[in-house]
Amino acid sequence: MSRILRNFVLVLLLAVAVGAGIALAASHDAPYTLKEWLGWSRFHRYDALINQVAAKNKIDPMLLKAVIWRESAFDPEKLGREGERGLMQVSEAAASDWAGAQKTEPPAPDDLFDPTTNVEAGAWYLKRALANYSAKDDPIPFALAEYNAGRQRVNQWLGDDSAAPLTADQFRKNISITSTRKYVDTIEQRYQFYKNRGRM
Numbered sequence: 001m002s003r004i005l006r007n008f009v010l011v012l013l014l015a016v017a018v019g020a021g022i023a024l025a026a027s028h029d030a031p032y033t034l035k036e037w038l039g040w041s042r043f044h045r046y047d048a049l050i051n052q053v054a055a056k057n058k059i060d061p062m063l064l065k066a067v068i069w070r071e072s073a074f075d076p077e078k079l080g081r082e083g084e085r086g087l088m089q090v091s092e093a094a095a096s097d098w099a100g101a102q103k104t105e106p107p108a109p110d111d112l113f114d115p116t117t118n119v120e121a122g123a124w125y126l127k128r129a130l131a132n133y134s135a136k137d138d139p140i141p142f143a144l145a146e147y148n149a150g151r152q153r154v155n156q157w158l159g160d161d162s163a164a165p166l167t168a169d170q171f172r173k174n175i176s177i178t179s180t181r182k183y184v185d186t187i188e189q190r191y192q193f194y195k196n197r198g199r200m
Contacts, residue, residue, distance in 0.1 A: 032193070043074060046087065049115060058127070059123060059126060059127055062195055063140065072089060086115065088121070129147055135165075141188065145171075148179075157171060
């Protein structure tokens with residue numbers, strides 16, 4: 001390789017590195033963006049499914065993807081500590097509720113590893129949770145807390161808010177389980193990240 005060609009290649013590689021560095025810095029979440037670049041297929045393999053199921057359930061696909069990212073990091077084979085399965089970590093009880101609403105037989109536990117079945121069930125559960133708090137100033141943190149910790153705990157954190165309904169910010173402060181508070185915060189941050197860049 002001639003010296004001129006070698007220098008050209010080095011300058012080109014330097015330009016690519018500088019460009020990548022600028023893009024990472026501008027992304028507002030360099031670690032996520034770098035992982036996304038290195039594992040593009042894993043991060044985007046289910047985008048079409050997410051868009052389809054989100055449209056069917058009238059959920060923002062960016063919110064649905066943020067939940068999937070937090071629940072499983074896009075691993076359809078993930079098995080949770082209490083038997084939750086797949087991309088959205090759907091429990092057998094939640095799958096049974098979903099099947100009942102669809103007037104079908106509940107899926108077998110291992111069927112919840114199927115991405116379509118899993119996202120359909122998880123999105124239905126999330127949609128129901130969002131509907132439960134549709135009168136709130138921002139139903140998302142309430143719904144995410146329910147998705148993570150269950151409606152009974154959310155009711156405890158709400159207390160008797162009939163006279164003076166809790167705002168989303170007040171509710172966040174009432175979440176007494178640290179892991180649930182972090183769960184809500186991280187999903188909302190990832191959701192905002194997707195919205196800021198204008199794509200999942």
